[in-house]
Amino acid sequence: MPEPLISLVGVGKRYDGAEVLREVSFDVRPGEMLALVGPSGCGKSTLLRIMAGLIPASSGEVRSNGRLLSGLNPDTAMVFQSFALLPWLKAAENVALPLEAHGVPAPERLRKAEHLLDLMGLRGHARAYPRELSGGMRQRVGIARALCQEPRVLLLDEPFSALDALTAQTLRDQVIDLLQDPAVATRTAVLVTHSVEEAVYMADRVVAFQANPGRVVEVVPIDAPRPRRWGSPALVPFVDRLYGLMT
């Protein structure tokens, strides 16, 4: 078995004495789509931020690429439910933000940003401001910004929850395709979602959480063949199983 990209061993998190996460352990394996599913308040978004190195764990061990994580995790990039685009920057400038932060000169970083926007199907929108784009287009910009960092692991925090059903479905397929695309370096993703159906549709493995305090109930491999179809009978047993685990 190849070395895990991120590994969590007995991770716990407390805020002012309140226990948010208890004894969480699992690995993120190279090339997989790992989904974290659970009721709201089970700490799955907190866990994603621990993996990104945004907040430290209170106990346990987080390793990225075998090294103990301290500070920001340079191997990850994040996609947000709210898109988190800077409203005063054009699409391409938003995408190029990580490159600007690392001092890449303007022509070079904008060229790369436009390339990524093309890849996301946003050719011709590079100079549009976020407010001029639809929700689905904004999230594509958000994903392009994350890919711009060429992360080994893409962290997706409820990325489809703020979109209408049809747009969300298109974008799910696009993310699955992107992770296979030779033009993109990233192969691995961690998806946080409260939708069991979404997790089963997209993921190779699903980590099921319970709340109060947030803890892992079970890690369920979804060994249904791809490409999958939303609501297909082959996925139903996994969905039923996960609902059973979490309630």
Place this chain on the structure above:
Amino acid sequence: MALIVLVVFLDEPHVLPRAGDVLNLSPSMLPLYAAYSLLRMLAAYALSLGFALGAGYWASATPLGRRLILPALDVLQSVPILGFFPAAVFFFIRLFHGAAIGVEAAAVFLIFTSQAWNMAFSVYESLTTIPDDLRTAARVSGVEGVVLWRRLLLPACASRLVYNSMLSWAGGWYFLIASEIIAVGKSTWMLPGLGSYVGRSIALGRFGLAAAGLLSLVGLIAMLHVLVWSPLEAWSGRFRYETSASSETTVPFARTLLRRAPLARRTLTQIGRWTGAGLARLAAVASHVLSGSWVLPLGALVAAVALSVLVYGAVHTIEVLIRPLPAEAAAIPSALFFSFLRLLAAYAISLAWTVPVACWISLSVRRAARVMPVVQVLASVPATAFFPILVLAVLRLGLDLNVSAVALVLTGMQWYLLFNLVAAAQAMPEDLRELARATGGGGLFYLRRFFLPAALPSLVTGSLTAWGGGWNALILAESVTAEGRTWSVRGIGTLLDQATYVRGDLQMITLVIVCMVTAVLLLNRTVWRPLYAWASVRYRLDA
């Protein structure tokens, strides 16, 4: 603050003698005087901007900063600044060993104190309301330092900061003119500028010249509004968070001009870019320096020195206060009372016209868009410039001087009320407006059941700031120099004026300022704060 305390108290009290005739009143000097006035404004504004960004950032970034800055701003905002002008003049003249630049520094300082606080608040508010996700996104993208300031922090401040800069700039004119007039009327030093030009012309009875000066002043202010502030305000609209496509209501005149002049536009864009980049670099360096480990001991040292000076000042203040009271001190309570009555009268007049106007505006969104630009220009014309004329008119008509005093205080109060009420009118939800229309009922019914409840929190906020402006105006309003003599009515402003310029009585100055500040703070704590707490809970629109 601490330094002022130190110098004022270490110094022997002295009288600032009245002015000799040194101003060249030829109209050809007007452009030069306009430039002087503008330079003072620019210097003060640059200081205010630096202070606002520094203090606002510090308060937003550290608990210590928040605990120190916010209460300080709160008090400074409601204290009648003009009362400290004599102290500031004393201080800066001593600092510069009697050179004329001391008065310049005092004027700039005075304008600064009228501009900085609300700007600092706006920076603090902008920085603390940046959505969490945006901050996180910046962090995971590795954004920090200069890029962080340029791409997130400064843009996040832009909209509120520009709006507050406009208000501050307008307020600044008020104080600039006030300081020029005070200086020309009462001390041996003078501040060449449009305010002193007008003041001097009127003092000499040369009304044609005064009119020319006033016209230049109004022209300068209107020009700056059209060419600088209104385009800046339109531009800053893009730095708001609403990501929905919004239709622009008004295109500023300057933009239409620029559309026809591509070269000028490109130059301006480039200047804007450099300014943004420069500010970002400065801010980043400053915040980096401030986060260094050596800052803490140094800060502690500075704080200790400032504290000991403040304590020294406080001890001296108390020492001054417990000296056997001078006979004039007995006049303070009644003077305070008469001044309070004047404020009350001016407040009643302000309410009487601003509430109906704002109510009328609230009936239609388009009305506000049409009326407000005019009101903005009107409000930014400093009423202080018209003080001497008003006083003369009152004297000529043989009216009581209380009439002019109340009218002058009114000019310091009314705009704050109007702006806050109109903001509330614009924020009124469309469905409430439709409901009002569907319900029928007359204007009074609408006023009582719809507009007043919806506007009440803003009315209280507006009243608080209006009273602040009123106390300030009082200092100028009660004692005015015109036609070679000083006209005054009984009140706290007159007492301060006499103590400073007639007798140079440090004890009386201290007594009067302490009494006035106490009265203001007492009024805020016992009337406005509780009222605001009540109104904002009871009449919230989004509950």
